[in-house]
Amino acid sequence: xxxxxxxxxxxxxxxxxxxxxxxxxxxxxxxxxxxxxxxxxxxxxxxxxxxxxxxxxxxxxxxxxxxxxxxxxxxxxxxxxxxxxxxxxxxxxxxxxxxxxxxxxxxxxxxxxxxxxxxxxxxxxxxxxxxxxx
Numbered sequence: 001x002x003x004x005x006x007x008x009x010x011x012x013x014x015x016x017x018x019x020x021x022x023x024x025x026x027x028x029x030x031x032x033x034x035x036x037x038x039x040x041x042x043x044x045x046x047x048x049x050x051x052x053x054x055x056x057x058x059x060x061x062x063x064x065x066x067x068x069x070x071x072x073x074x075x076x077x078x079x080x081x082x083x084x085x086x087x088x089x090x091x092x093x094x095x096x097x098x099x100x101x102x103x104x105x106x107x108x109x110x111x112x113x114x115x116x117x118x119x120x121x122x123x124x125x126x127x128x129x130x131x132x133x134x
Contacts, residue, residue: 001031002089002129004079020045028053030103032129034067034078052104054128065102065128090115090131102128 003018018033020026026048033043033055043059050061056068067078079086082095091099103126105119113119113132120126121133 001028002131003031004034004083004089018043018045018048020048025049029106030109030126030128032082032099052102052128054099054102063102063104067098089129091127091129091133093133096127096133099128100125102126 018028026045028045028048028050029052031053033053043055048061050059050064052062053059053064054067055064057066058064059066067082080092082092082098083089084092105126109119111119114130117132119132126132
């Protein structure tokens with residue numbers, strides 16, 4: 001999945017990209033979770049099992065990649081670095097480079113992305129999120 005929340009306005013703080021309530025079991029794998037929030041983690045789901053995801057900052061789990069602890073700035077400037085646009089969350093060329101080799105495929109994972117491109121790609125590389133560049 002690709003979950004991005006860019007906030008209600010430039011003057012208001014962005015809410016969390018993912019928030020869990022109630023007694024639900026939540027598992028997040030091979031995803032991108034961003035709220036483009038300068039002060040928060042983009043995450044409010046403390047009991048979730050998170051693995052092989054690209055996230056704003058450090059999350060408990062295995063093999064997650066914190067994007068905002070790298071050279072990327074988690075503000076609206078992050079969107080054009082990763083995606084085609086704020087409304088088209090297909091990976092840009094830069095996003096494909098940054099988000100390559102994060103996921104770990106498991107039995108039962110879909111063999112195609114949202115554009116029906118094969119996962120992993122012809123090169124054998126897979127990408128965090130819902131889109132694998134052709």
